[in-house]
Amino acid sequence: MPSTHNRDKPWDVEGIDKWKEDEFKPEDNASQLPFTEESSFATLFPKYRESYLRQIWGDVTRALEPKGIACVLDLVEGQMSVKTTRKTYDPAAILKSRDLIKLLARSVPFPQAVKILDDTMACDIIKIGGIVRNKERFVKRRQRIIGPNGNTLKVLELLTQCYVLVQGTTVAVMGGYKGLKEARRIIIDCMHNIHPIYHIKELMIKVELAKNPELANESWDRFLPxxxxxxxxxxxxxVVKDKKTYTPFPPAQQPRKVDLQMESGEYFLSKAEKAQRDNAQKHESRERAKAAKQQEREKAFVPPKE
Incomplete structure (x- = not known):
């Protein structure tokens, strides 16, 4: 690894980039021995992706064959699986293949998803479904990521140098590790009701500051909003209340309790007569309840119709 004082000039006299990671080739594996254990990964895919995966599965097989990875498309179970073989020489190839089938399951087109096999590319599947409970609010905030006519999504891809696809309750992102970190922060904050325009302004300022070599070793906090x-x-x-019709006359006076008793004759009864009347009413209610209960019991003894 080169020393730290050469970080500003990663190219040596011959013009070779010392920080560039070379591709892992079969000759780099000195042992040339097959793996002792088989590693495999599987992922499910939705029903609507079945016809597309059936069309491009030949291309997927040809893309993974040079890496020594075998792939299987199971239409009965609705899943894709990858596994190592005796020809696998790169230990990281199975992880890249796992990311490939994940992206294909999340509706990423194959020409874009196959780029994940490159060592400089990484991917991140951001789950946004459980952040917002209200469905209408979730759809509204997810639409903010896309923006009007997809403009917000295009700006986000240009600033982060990543490929972003919003699908269902997940967001698939492909690009460098630095861009993935920025994209995840923007998407998660957007679902927490922080508009992406704030982060986009910040990224645009950072891009302009990065062009100035004098500010390379200084803090940019004073420039950021x-x-x-x-x-x-x-x-x-x-709240619109129903308007009542206006009448200049006051409402009619309600009769008193004494007046109602005088009309019914109850006012002129003595205490003994009132007690006798109450006992008669109670007796009548008991008799009615007793008759209803006896009628309910007799229903059990009624024979069914033949």
Whole structure:
């Protein structure tokens, strides 16, 4: 590994990039021995991807064959699987193949997904389905990532140098590790109700600052915008009440309890007569309840119709 004082000039006199990672080739594996254990990964895919995967599975097999990886498409179980063989020489190839079938299951086209086999490419499947519970709010915030006519998504891809695909409850991102980190932060913050435009402004400033070699070893905090949270007062919806018809006359006076008793004759009864009347009412209610209960018991003895 080169020393730290050569980081500003990674190219030596001959113009060779010392930081470039060379491709892992079969001759780099000195032992040339097959793996003692078989490693395999499998992933499910939705039903609507079946016809597309059936068309491009020959290309997937040809792409993984030079790496010594075998792949199987199981249409009955609805899953894709990859595994190592005796011809596998790169230990990291099975991990790259696992990422390939994950991307294919998340509706990434094969010409784009096959780029993950390159050592400089990485991918990240960001799950956004469980962040927002309200379905309407989730759809609205997911649409913010795409933007009007997909403009926000295009700007995000240009600034992070990543491929971004929003599909269902996940977001598939492909690119360098630095770009994946920025893209994940923007997407997660967007689902937490922080608009992507704030992060996009920050990234645009960073791109311009990176062009100035004098600011390479300085802090950029004084140049970056600091946005404060503001609680915007929302207008409460006006509740429209039914208008009552206006009448200049007051409502009619309700009769008193004494007046009602005088009309029914209860006011003129003595205490003994009132007690006798209450006992008679209780007796009648008991008799009705007793008759209803006896009728319910007799239903059990009624024979069914033949």
């Amino acid at each position: 600091h946005f404060k949270k503001r609680n915007v007062a929302r207008k409460k919806p006006k």
